[in-house]
Amino acid sequence: MEKAIIRRVYVWQLPVRIYHWVNALSVSALAVTGYIIGSPPAFMISSEAYDSYWFGTVRFIHFVAAFVFFFNFIFRLYWGFVGNHFSNWHNFIPTTKKQFNEIKEVLKIDILQRKGKIIESIGHNSLAGFTYFLVFIAFLFQSVTGFGMYAAMSNSWFPHLFAWIVPLMGGDFAVRQWHHAMMWFFIVFAMIHVYLVFYHDYVEGRGILSSMAGGWKFIEKKGLNDF
Template sequence: MTPSPTPTMDEARPVRTRIWDLPTRVFHWLLALAVSGLLATGFLGAMEWHFRLGYLVLALLLFRLGWGFVGGRWSRFAAFVYRPRSILAYLRGDAHPDHLIGHNPLGALSVFAMLGLLALQVGTGLLADDEISNVGPLSHLVSGAVASLATGWHAERGKWLVIALLVLHLLAVLYYALVRRHRLVGPMISGDKTLAPPAATVAKPSRDDAASRLFALVLFAACLAFALWIGSLRS
């Protein structure tokens, strides 16, 4: 039996790798600020700003949908759509090297849950009508019963689910930092992760050059223009 080759010093050395491209990082922090602003304005009753921030979140979600197919290597949905078998293996402690690079299986579920819930929250906001003064720009396209259901979800159940997911997200970040010694915030600021073998040997860096950043800017501008057009339909 041929013995396995001993890793060389270069192969065993941790490698600093670009994981999160700049558009993904900007999206992440803008979404965090916008959702925080939405919750604050909703509780304070500052509805004009609530609507404006809602259109911004709509634009951000549309951008992330597109960027999930054309963005950097680890920002693409294909990089963190895991099979149930892979999720179970991660929970058993049998992590694949890919789990240590971008979003791990639990992080991926959190991302999809947050994006889906925010999309539902924005959608119901666009259809909502409280029959007083706050009318979503698309409420005229649905019946009064549907608008009432959308209003109830948006103002009550959906809002508290968003808050619950945000709290779980923050707790997970603290858990990984304090217990697993896995820093999540730093790479989302710098874009880089220091990866040890075997993850370092399989991690391909995300594209993050001037051309991809310019394309992301154009894509976001188109998404923002669409969101503002939707907002212009508000009577």
């Protein structure tokens, strides 16, 4: 059996971990409540309409989760400039030959199920980083369309900063359709993401799964020279 000297490395700082779980929870709440808003079940309720405010509560949860989601996201963007090496924005946009080669290697592992090759990156691998970059653009889109629609329902100044998006995209109906479609992007992303996190935990054996809880990964000593 091959032996390796392992060191533990503190990869994900507390703010990144808190960001991740607040984001995962708020996106889950937004997807569930958003789905109900888009396809409201027709309950046969005998009581007066004013006695039944459950749909208002669903919308209220959507809007509270939306504010949490948005400001948490802005915080993560800020942390991309002030956080440690692993959380820096450079990890999300591949520019070097090394990063492009790593994308090819990771695709071979994820699609051809190849095992045994050490991935150089200690933080996000280059393919994961780039995928998160696309997800961040989708977060931005969802925020702009969401607050754009919300402007019509709120007297607060903040949502009105986004009101221009509604006429730009061709009206409320079109914005809602795009906002709805994007929900499915997040659902598909989350399913593949969780599968890949478990799979890479197994292939790499570096504790990637628990790293988003405790912050630490376990790296072969050779890899430690790389950062």
